[in-house]
Amino acid sequence: MDFFKLITLISTLYIFLSSTTPTSSNSSLTPKELAYVPVNFLSLAKSPELVDWMVGIRRKIHENPELGFEEFKTSELIRAELDKMGIPYKHPVAITGVVGFVGTGKPPFVALRADMDALAMQESVEWEHKSKIPGKMHGCGHDAHAAMLLGAAKLLQEHRHDLQGTVILVFQPAEEGGGGAKIMLEVGILENVDAIFGLHVSSRFPIGTVAGRSGPILAGSGFFEAVISGKGGHAAIPQHIIDPILAASNVIVSLQHLVSREADPLDSQVVTVAKFQGGGAFNVIPDSVTIGGTFRAFSKESLIKLKQRIQEVITAQAAVHRCNAIVNFDDKPLYPSTVNNKELHRYFGNVARDMLGEKNVLEMQPLMGAEDFSFFAEAVPGYFYRVGMQNKTQGQLGPAHSPYFTVNEDVLPYGAALHTSLATRYLLEYQQPRSASSKGSSRDEL
Ligand SMILES: *[C@@H]1O[C@H](CO)[C@@H](O)[C@H](O)[C@H]1NC(C)=O
Numbered sequence: 001m002d003f004f005k006l007i008t009l010i011s012t013l014y015i016f017l018s019s020t021t022p023t024s025s026n027s028s029l030t031p032k033e034l035a036y037v038p039v040n041f042l043s044l045a046k047s048p049e050l051v052d053w054m055v056g057i058r059r060k061i062h063e064n065p066e067l068g069f070e071e072f073k074t075s076e077l078i079r080a081e082l083d084k085m086g087i088p089y090k091h092p093v094a095i096t097g098v099v100g101f102v103g104t105g106k107p108p109f110v111a112l113r114a115d116m117d118a119l120a121m122q123e124s125v126e127w128e129h130k131s132k133i134p135g136k137m138h139g140c141g142h143d144a145h146a147a148m149l150l151g152a153a154k155l156l157q158e159h160r161h162d163l164q165g166t167v168i169l170v171f172q173p174a175e176e177g178g179g180g181a182k183i184m185l186e187v188g189i190l191e192n193v194d195a196i197f198g199l200h201v202s203s204r205f206p207i208g209t210v211a212g213r214s215g216p217i218l219a220g221s222g223f224f225e226a227v228i229s230g231k232g233g234h235a236a237i238p239q240h241i242i243d244p245i246l247a248a249s250n251v252i253v254s255l256q257h258l259v260s261r262e263a264d265p266l267d268s269q270v271v272t273v274a275k276f277q278g279g280g281a282f283n284v285i286p287d288s289v290t291i292g293g294t295f296r297a298f299s300k301e302s303l304i305k306l307k308q309r310i311q312e313v314i315t316a317q318a319a320v321h322r323c324n325a326i327v328n329f330d331d332k333p334l335y336p337s338t339v340n341n342k343e344l345h346r347y348f349g350n351v352a353r354d355m356l357g358e359k360n361v362l363e364m365q366p367l368m369g370a371e372d373f374s375f376f377a378e379a380v381p382g383y384f385y386r387v388g389m390q391n392k393t394q395g396q397l398g399p400a401h402s403p404y405f406t407v408n409e410d411v412l413p414y415g416a417a418l419h420t421s422l423a424t425r426y427l428l429e430y431q432q433p434r435s436a437s438s439k440g441s442s443r444d445e446l
């Protein structure tokens, strides 16, 4: 029997039964029937029409990259596609964010998230759909993420009658440092949501594989910038100046001692100064130098301690050199570490193994990278995983945040199918809202 006919039959039965018996059961599908869901969605996602459509969307977004909270055209494109599909949505959420709804409009609610923002960097890949905006590039694959979630939206909408609840599609702005997720969360987009899933493309894992892990997978992070001011002048007459370049250099060396001498060696942490700006001539000492960077740790305590010590070390070390320093942490929020829910890890493994086979579901090591998905995963049970896109026969892909970053577009159907399957099966397997707060509520604000 065709799987979806089966599902429809079973869900009709389910609705019939649950309307006569007040205590509705756990999924009425057998594991074998549930296993068809991801297999089926992968084959639907790989249909040439859907692939071409997703590739087209991804390329359009790639050509017109927009930075955090400025994703106006990207957001417009996403809304136009949702309109065509007949999917209702909320907009604007956090300036450019879009939140779509597919399904019954009733609990349980499961959310899928894609980020939309690009990076402030120049693309160096020469190809037909290269970024048309100088100094901006989709160098992290968020163009692919948006296209995959639209692909999932299409599949979900086509099979909306099989959904035993509501899927919330979260298109979020400003992942790269801006904390778009935090703002979306603050306006309540995850109220009554039982679980959220997010993915990231990865050039480290082979195409057709996924990688995940239970517990902490990405570090918490913060950013800092400091202006170190002295007194500029002639480079040959140092006795009359106060040199901010030497002061900043010593500040940077001292900052490197925070992790090597103050942090517990078993508690992974990073302090990196990635920005150093000052001076423009061989024979002029500048008035000031600006440095900036990032700090990473898994625990909130370690992150806050690093932040405090970065402030102290910069100001005190600058003072040793008679300079004044102003340290600023304000423009970007501290990201908590991304922690995957244990139960969702098991659930993800089941769905992914059914779709891709046992050997293609890999365990990933934690990384010191950060993701603002962490805000979502702090608020509700969350799961963030990698989708592999490396294909050795096509050569090595440039890594994320590199001007040579490339997306292997063969990854698009995998992402769309994973999103669709995780949400659909979640609703089938968890027909009862799990949190007491979500009982009886519905999302009828539209
Ligand atoms: C990898 O690339 C080759 C050559 O383009 C292609 O034939 C093959 O199908 C790709 N593998 C996967 C899993 O997509």
Ligand SMILES: *[C@@H]1O[C@H](CO)[C@@H](O)[C@H](O)[C@H]1NC(C)=O
Pocket: 026, 027, 429, 430
């Ligand atoms: C569904 O039922 C199975 C078998 O009875 C059980 O192992 C599983 O924990 C249940 N899931 C939920 C969400 O209640």
Ligand SMILES: [Zn+2]
Pocket: 139, 140, 176, 400, 401
């Ligand atoms: Zn990134």
Ligand SMILES: [Zn+2]
Pocket: 140, 141, 142, 175, 200
């Ligand atoms: Zn990213």
